[in-house]
Amino acid sequence: MSQKSSTSAPSSPLRADAERNRLALVCAAAAVFKRSGTGAPLDEVAREAAVGIATLYRRFPDRDSLIEAVFEAKMRDYAERAGAAAERALTEPWAALEQYVTHIMAEQSADPGFADVVAAPLTGSRVFLTHHRDALASTITLIDRVKAAGVVRPDFEHADLFLLTLANTGLSHGAGKSAQEASRRLCAYMLESFKPTPKPLPPVPRAWAASSVRRSRAQIAR
Amino acid sequence: MSQKSSTSAPSSPLRADAERNRLALVCAAAAVFKRSGTGAPLDEVAREAAVGIATLYRRFPDRDSLIEAVFEAKMRDYAERAGAAAERALTEPWAALEQYVTHIMAEQSADPGFADVVAAPLTGSRVFLTHHRDALASTITLIDRVKAAGVVRPDFEHADLFLLTLANTGLSHGAGKSAQEASRRLCAYMLESFKPTPKPLPPVPRAWAASSVRRSRAQIAR
Numbered sequence: 455m456s457q458k459s460s461t462s463a464p465s466s467p468l469r470a471d472a473e474r475n476r477l478a479l480v481c482a483a484a485a486v487f488k489r490s491g492t493g494a495p496l497d498e499v500a501r502e503a504a505v506g507i508a509t510l511y512r513r514f515p516d517r518d519s520l521i522e523a524v525f526e527a528k529m530r531d532y533a534e535r536a537g538a539a540a541e542r543a544l545t546e547p548w549a550a551l552e553q554y555v556t557h558i559m560a561e562q563s564a565d566p567g568f569a570d571v572v573a574a575p576l577t578g579s580r581v582f583l584t585h586h587r588d589a590l591a592s593t594i595t596l597i598d599r600v601k602a603a604g605v606v607r608p609d610f611e612h613a614d615l616f617l618l619t620l621a622n623t624g625l626s627h628g629a630g631k632s633a634q635e636a637s638r639r640l641c642a643y644m645l646e647s648f649k650p651t652p653k654p655l656p657p658v659p660r661a662w663a664a665s666s667v668r669r670s671r672a673q674i675a676r
Numbered sequence: 677m678s679q680k681s682s683t684s685a686p687s688s689p690l691r692a693d694a695e696r697n698r699l700a701l702v703c704a705a706a707a708v709f710k711r712s713g714t715g716a717p718l719d720e721v722a723r724e725a726a727v728g729i730a731t732l733y734r735r736f737p738d739r740d741s742l743i744e745a746v747f748e749a750k751m752r753d754y755a756e757r758a759g760a761a762a763e764r765a766l767t768e769p770w771a772a773l774e775q776y777v778t779h780i781m782a783e784q785s786a787d788p789g790f791a792d793v794v795a796a797p798l799t800g801s802r803v804f805l806t807h808h809r810d811a812l813a814s815t816i817t818l819i820d821r822v823k824a825a826g827v828v829r830p831d832f833e834h835a836d837l838f839l840l841t842l843a844n845t846g847l848s849h850g851a852g853k854s855a856q857e858a859s860r861r862l863c864a865y866m867l868e869s870f871k872p873t874p875k876p877l878p879p880v881p882r883a884w885a886a887s888s889v890r891r892s893r894a895q896i897a898r
Binding site for chain 2: 620631
């Protein structure tokens with residue numbers, strides 16, 4: 455037996471212990487973030503995982519790395535669903551928009567932590583950034599297609615998805631046990647209001663109309 | 677000269693000093709709550725008012741008393757506007773609803789602290805409770821009248837005002853400098869979606885359908 459295998463093999467007690475701690479921290483963080491959002495105190499996470507705060511920081515040097523461990527799979531799923539919606543919009547534009555918006559709002563309202571992540575992308579994390587960039591590119595294609603098909607009002611814009619996300623975050627954090635029911639109703643109202651209608655809307659916030667969407671659109675065009 | 681006048685007259689230096697501290701605290705709290713909502717750390721308020729935390733607690737024994745001092749006038753105005761909207765709904769139901777919703781959403785998005793207060797009434801404060809009760813009674817009358825006039829969809833409910841308030845709180849806290857612009861757009865979308873239309877909505881959260889509105893309606897009927 456080499457010396458290496460005795461310290462790094464998966465069966466090593468030390469390694470198994472570290473992995474157990476890591477898993478306990480991720481599960482505890484998932485529960486705490488779901489309760490209080492991603493800004494929750496990290497010592498609450500450590501307490502719930504029954505480890506010291508020093509152990510938490512040894513496994514996860516900053517808050518972002520813990521957020522990423524908790525929500526990575528959900529973010530990947532989010533990006534994949536956006537991609538599927540963009541595809542579906544080719545043949546069934548309204549159904550594609552409806553299904554995408556309904557799904558993302560349900561996921562958000564079921565988990566305030568996830569609502570935070572979707573509303574405020576982490577700039578520090580490369581994995582998250584990739585998912586976010588993919589989701590952004592797909593939703594731009596989705597909105598271009600539903601607009602081209604004429605199933606939404608002409609002044610509907612991509613930024614309205616962000617508007618919806620932030621509004622839903624308000625329910626997710628403020629409506630307590632009623633969050634999911636309230637979100638379903640908000641979703642139905644907003645989808646109704648996206649349909650073609652003559653009265654013009656106030657413009658989207660100037661800051662939203664610029665920046666990331668324009669950049670992402672330029673990338674798609676290349 | 678009595679001994680009393682030397683300690684309690686408005687011109688007494690001690691009294692003037694206390695009053696100055698109180699005003700500094702209220703102004704500092706207004707600024708801090710506007711920046712970070714009513715859950716902001718109170719030591720930030722004390723620091724901004726350039727007084728010690730002990731002085732803050734001497735003037736305002738708990739957070740609610742400070743919130744009340746900051747928002748009392750705005751809450752009274754809110755209740756009065758609800759009353760005016762209920763009156764106006766007798767002759768111009770849609771305009772009354774539109775004006776009320778537009779105003780309250782604008783006030784909320786301009787001040788995250790006020791958004792918090794409207795979304796989560798303080799149960800501890802008697803003055804606030806009175807304003808809240810008045811506003812609630814008036815908005816119930818308002819919604820009854822717009823529904824009776826047929827200018828909103830038949831499944832529109834009073835609880836949808838609360839839905840709107842919470843959604844707007846999400847923008848107020850999450851949209852930063854774009855909050856007011858974003859809120860105007862959400863407001864226009866939602867008003868559009870309140871108009872009569874055939875497709876039924878999911879029900880309002882069961883918990884919202886009950887409780888305070890029913891109680892207030894019973895009080896109005898008496």
